Amino acid sequence: MYAKVSDSSVPKSNSDCFIIPAFRDRMGFILNGKVPSNLPVDSVHIEECIFQCNKICQTIRCEQLMIEEQDPLESEKFYVSSSWVLFIVGLVIYIVGMQYSDLKTTLTSVGIIFIISPIIISVVIVFIGVARKANIIDKEKKKVERLTDFLVTQNNAYRRKGLQWSLGHQCMWLQLERI
Numbered sequence: 283m284y285a286k287v288s289d290s291s292v293p294k295s296n297s298d299c300f301i302i303p304a305f306r307d308r309m310g311f312i313l314n315g316k317v318p319s320n321l322p323v324d325s326v327h328i329e330e331c332i333f334q335c336n337k338i339c340q341t342i343r344c345e346q347l348m349i350e351e352q353d354p355l356e357s358e359k360f361y362v363s364s365s366w367v368l369f370i371v372g373l374v375i376y377i378v379g380m381q382y383s384d385l386k387t388t389l390t391s392v393g394i395i396f397i398i399s400p401i402i403i404s405v406v407i408v409f410i411g412v413a414r415k416a417n418i419i420d421k422e423k424k425k426v427e428r429l430t431d432f433l434v435t436q437n438n439a440y441r442r443k444g445l446q447w448s449l450g451h452q453c454m455w456l457q458l459e460r461i
Contacts, residue, residue, distance in 0.1 A: 291451075291454055292304075292450070292454055292455045293450075293455070293457075295318070297318075297320060298459060298460045299457055299458070299459040299460070300317065300318055300321060300328075300457065300458040300459070301450070301455050301456075301457050302332055302455060302456040302457070302458075303454070303455050304450075304453055304454050304455055304456070308422075308425075308452070308453045308454060309339040309340070309342070309343050309421075309425070310335070310336040310339045310340065311332050311335055311336060311339075311455070311456045313329060313332050317329065321445065321458070322443045322444060322445070323440065323443055323445060323458075328458065331436055331447065332456065334432060335429055335432065335433075335456060338425070338428045338429055338432055339425055339429075341428075342421050342424050342425050342428065343421070345424075346421050358407045358410065358411075361403055361406075361407060362403075362404075362407065364403070365399065365400030365403040365404060366400065368396050368397075368399045368400050368403075369396070369397055369399075369400045371396050372392075372393045372394070372395065372396025372397035372398075372399070372400075373393065373396075373397060374393075375389055375390075375392050375393035375396060376389070376390055376393025376394065376396075376397065377393075378393075379391075379392070379393055422453070425453060426449065426453060429449055429453070430449065433447040433448065433449065440458070441461065444460055444461060445458055445459065445460060445461065446458070446459055446460075446461045
């Protein structure tokens, strides 16, 4: 899980650009080795920035896991239980209605209504579930947005020192380059 992304897809660091590769799942960055001493910024500040980027990635991962672990029918359990009760009551009324010829039409009609009600409730619950499915986050998009926002704020301070943070292709690396 914490292995690096393939080295062939990540450029190498040089004197003008310091590259920090991402983990294989691209949900964080790994600082292997020391920060180059030729940069006009203390290594502690660079390590802190990488730590904050990793924290952003882990927050997004936790948000996604919380959404995935939620029970999709948690709030609808009452309605699902009620629909079973309605179905059983409707079935009993329908069967009783078939036994009495003088109330046959009324009881069987009421029984059918009670039997059909759970079907309608189930269809409504399915539509609610489909509407809630949109809440699943696109972790790649959200990661790029949050990391970009964070790096923009970091760049305000780093540009004064002639440096700039940016994300690599598909978040496969983080780079600190001279401008």
